[in-house]
Amino acid sequence: MSDSQAARDGQDDRTQAAPRKRADARRNEKTLLDAAAAIFVTSGVEAPLRDIAARAGVGTATIYRHFPTRADLIIAVYRHQIEALVEAGPALLAGSATPHAALGRWIDLFVDFLVTKHGLAAVLQSDEAGFDALHAYFLDRLVPVCGRLLEAAATAGEIRSDMSALELMRGVGNLCIGSENNPHYDARRLVELLIAGLRLPHAQAE
Amino acid sequence: MSDSQAARDGQDDRTQAAPRKRADARRNEKTLLDAAAAIFVTSGVEAPLRDIAARAGVGTATIYRHFPTRADLIIAVYRHQIEALVEAGPALLAGSATPHAALGRWIDLFVDFLVTKHGLAAVLQSDEAGFDALHAYFLDRLVPVCGRLLEAAATAGEIRSDMSALELMRGVGNLCIGSENNPHYDARRLVELLIAGLRLPHAQAE
DNA sequence: GAGCAAACGGAACATCGTCCCGTTTGACAA
DNA sequence: TTGTCAAACGGGACGATGTTCCGTTTGCTC
Numbered sequence: 001m002s003d004s005q006a007a008r009d010g011q012d013d014r015t016q017a018a019p020r021k022r023a024d025a026r027r028n029e030k031t032l033l034d035a036a037a038a039i040f041v042t043s044g045v046e047a048p049l050r051d052i053a054a055r056a057g058v059g060t061a062t063i064y065r066h067f068p069t070r071a072d073l074i075i076a077v078y079r080h081q082i083e084a085l086v087e088a089g090p091a092l093l094a095g096s097a098t099p100h101a102a103l104g105r106w107i108d109l110f111v112d113f114l115v116t117k118h119g120l121a122a123v124l125q126s127d128e129a130g131f132d133a134l135h136a137y138f139l140d141r142l143v144p145v146c147g148r149l150l151e152a153a154a155t156a157g158e159i160r161s162d163m164s165a166l167e168l169m170r171g172v173g174n175l176c177i178g179s180e181n182n183p184h185y186d187a188r189r190l191v192e193l194l195i196a197g198l199r200l201p202h203a204q205a206e
Numbered sequence: 207m208s209d210s211q212a213a214r215d216g217q218d219d220r221t222q223a224a225p226r227k228r229a230d231a232r233r234n235e236k237t238l239l240d241a242a243a244a245i246f247v248t249s250g251v252e253a254p255l256r257d258i259a260a261r262a263g264v265g266t267a268t269i270y271r272h273f274p275t276r277a278d279l280i281i282a283v284y285r286h287q288i289e290a291l292v293e294a295g296p297a298l299l300a301g302s303a304t305p306h307a308a309l310g311r312w313i314d315l316f317v318d319f320l321v322t323k324h325g326l327a328a329v330l331q332s333d334e335a336g337f338d339a340l341h342a343y344f345l346d347r348l349v350p351v352c353g354r355l356l357e358a359a360a361t362a363g364e365i366r367s368d369m370s371a372l373e374l375m376r377g378v379g380n381l382c383i384g385s386e387n388n389p390h391y392d393a394r395r396l397v398e399l400l401i402a403g404l405r406l407p408h409a410q411a412e
Numbered sequence: 413g414a415g416c417a418a419a420c421g422g423a424a425c426a427t428c429g430t431c432c433c434g435t436t437t438g439a440c441a442a
Numbered sequence: 443t444t445g446t447c448a449a450a451c452g453g454g455a456c457g458a459t460g461t462t463c464c465g466t467t468t469g470c471t472c
Contacts, residue, residue, distance in 0.1 A: 022418060022469055048459060059421035064461070126388040182332040228438055228449060254428060265452040270430070413472105420467065427460080436451065442444085 029066050031056045033080040036073055041112045044180050045074050045119025071123045078120050078134060081113045082141050089145035099153035104195050106149055107172060110142075111188055114176045142169065159198040168194075235272050237262045239286040242279060247318045250386055251280055251325025277329045284326050284340060287319045288347050295351035305359035310401050312355055313378060316348075317394055320382045348375065365404040374404075 021029075035056035039047045049070075053060045067073035088109055089102075096102035117138070124131040147165035154161035172191050179187035227235075241262035245253045255276075259266045273279035294315055295308075302308035323344070330337040353371035360367035378397050385393035 024469065025419060028419085049461090050459075053421095059423095060460085061422080061462075062420060065419070070460095125384045125386070126390075128384065178331045178334065180331065184332075230438065231450065234450085255430095256428075259452095266429085267431075267453080268451065271450070276429090415471090416469105417471105418467105418469080421465100423463090425460105425462075427458100429458085430456085432453105432455080434452100436449105438449080439447095441446090 025066075028056070028058055028062055032058065032063060032066060032073075033077055036077045037081055037084075037112070037116065040074075040077060040116050040119065045070075045116060045123070074116060074120050074123055075134065078113075078116050078138075081116055082138060085109055085113060086141055086145050089149055093149060093152055098158060099149065099156050100158040100195075100199065103149045103153050103159075103198075104192070106146070107191060107195055108188070110146075110169070110172060111176060111191055114173060115180065117173075118177070118180070139166070153198075158200065160200055163198060168198075231272075234262070234264055234268055235282075238264065238269060238272060238279075239283055242283045243287055243290075243318070243322065246280075246283060246322050246325065251276075251322060251329070280322060280326050280329055281340065284319075284322050284344075287322055288344060291315055291319060292347055292351050295355055299355060299358055304364060305355065305362050306364040306401075306405065309355045309359050309365075309404075310398070312352070313397060313401055314394070316352075316375070316378060317382060317397055320379060321386065323379075324382070324386070345372070359404075364406065366406055369404060374400075 032052065036052045039052050039055055043051065049060055049063050052073075053063055056062075063073065067076060085106070089106055092102035092105050093099060096105065120134065121131060124134075143165045146169055150159070150163060150165055150168065153159045171194060175190045175194065176187040179185050238258065242258045245258050245261055249257065255266055255269050258279075259269055262268075269279065273282055291312070295312055298308035298311050299305060302311065326340065327337060330340075349371045352375055356365070356367075356369060356371055356374065359365045377400060381396045381400065382393040385391050
C-alpha cells in the first residue's frame with residue numbers, strides 16, 4: 001500500500017510535494033532520529049522526551065514540531081533504523097574480517113532495532129492494519145539483507161547453509177521478547193550464542 | 207519464588223501468619239479492591255491512583271500502604287476478581303431466569319476481569335514465572351465455574367454441549383485482545399454474539 | 413544585506429506518582 | 443468504661459515528566 005511506497009522513496013515524496021524544509025529543520029530531524037534510536041536502546045521507547053532532546057542538543061518543543069506524538073517518533077525511528085540496517089549490511093560485509101563477523105555485528109544492530117520494534121507494537125495496539133503494514137515493510141527490507149549476509153558466510157564455509165534469514169530473524173526476535181527492564185534475562189547474550197551456534201565445526205576462528 | 211507461593215495460598219498467609227490487621231484496614235483494602243476493579247474496567251489499569259482513591263473515599267497514601275506498587279494492586283485486584291467470579295457463578299445460576307442468562311452475565315463479569323488480566327500481563331512482562339503462576343491459578347479457579355454454567359445450560363437444553371469451558375474462555379479472551387482504547391473494536395458486543403451463538407435453535411427465548 | 417517566515421530553545425504550566433507528617437481511630441488492658 | 447498507644451489515615455508537598463507558549467534566532471529569497 002501507500003505506506004510501503006512512501007517508505008521506499010520517502011525523500012522523493014518530501015522534496016517533491018512538500019514546499020521543502022529549511023536546512024536546519026532537516027538536520028535536526030535526522031539528529032533527533034539518531035538520538036532517539038540510541039536512547040530507546042538504553043532506556044526503552046518510554047524514555048523521557050527531555051533525555052532525547054538533550055542528547056540531540058535541541059529543545060523539547062523541537063521534538064513536538066517534528067513528531068507530534070510519541071507514536072510518530074517511534075514510527076520514524078523504526079523506519080530510520082530499517083534504512084540504517086539496510087545500508088549497514090553491505091558495509092559490514094565489506095569492512096569486517098569475515099562474513100560471520102559481519103553477520104554478528106549486523107545482528108547486534110538488529111537487536112537494537114528490536115527494542116524499537118517491540119515498543120512500536122505496544123504503541124500501535126489499536127492500529128492493527130498500520131502495524132501489519134510496518135511489519136511487512138520491515139520484512140521486505142531486512143530479510144534480503146540478512147539473507148545476503150547468511151549467504152556470504154555460508155559460501156565462505158563459515159556457517160551451516162540450512163538456515164533461512166526469516167527463520168533466524170524470527171528466532172532472534174523471539175529471544176528478545178520481554179527482555180526490557182528484566183535484569184534476569186540477557187537476550188543479547190543468548191543471541192550471541194545463537195549466532196555462534198551457526199558456525200560449522202571446521203570453520204576458522206575469526 | 208515467594209510470589210508463586212503467595213499466589214497459591216494467598217489468603218491463608220494473611221489470616222494465619224500476619225498479626226491480623228485492624229478492622230478499618232481490612233475494610234479499606236476491600237473497598238479499594240472494589241474501587242480499583244471498577245476503575246480498571248472504565249479507564250484501564252493505568253488509571254490515575256487519585257481516581258481510585260477518590261472512588262474508594264480514601265487518601266492516595268492509603269493505596270500505597272496496602273499496595274506498594276501498581277503491580278501489587280493489579281495482582282490483588284486480579285485475585286479479588288477471581289474470587290468474585292467464583293462466587294458469582296452459583297449465585298447467578300440460582301438467581302437468573304435460565305442457565306443461559308446466568309452464563310451471559312457471568313461472561314460479562316469475565317470480560318471485566320480480562321481488562322485486569324491483560325493489564326497484569328503488561329505489568330508482569332519481566333516476571334514470567336509469577337505471571338505463569340497467576341495464570342495457572344486463574345485457570346484452576348475459573349474453568350470449573352464456567353464449566354458448571356455451561357453444563358447447566360447444556361442440561362437444560364439451551365445450548366450446544368460440545369463447547370468446553372477452556373475453549374470458550376480462550377475465545378472470549380482472544381476477542382478482548384487489543385480492545386483497550388480502541389473505538390473501532392467493541393469486544394463486548396462480539397462476546398455477546400459468541401454467547402448468543404451457543405444457543406440451540408429450539409431453545410426458548412430467555 | 414534586508415526582510416520575513418520558519419524553526420528554535422527553554423521556561424512555564426499541568427498532571428501524575430511518591431512520600432512525609434500531623435491527626436485520627438481502633439484495639440486492648442486496667 | 444476509659445486511657446493509652448501504635449496502627450492507619452488524609453491530604454498536601456515534592457519531584458519527574460508531558461505539553462505548550464513566546465521571545466529569539468536562523469535560514470531562505472530577493
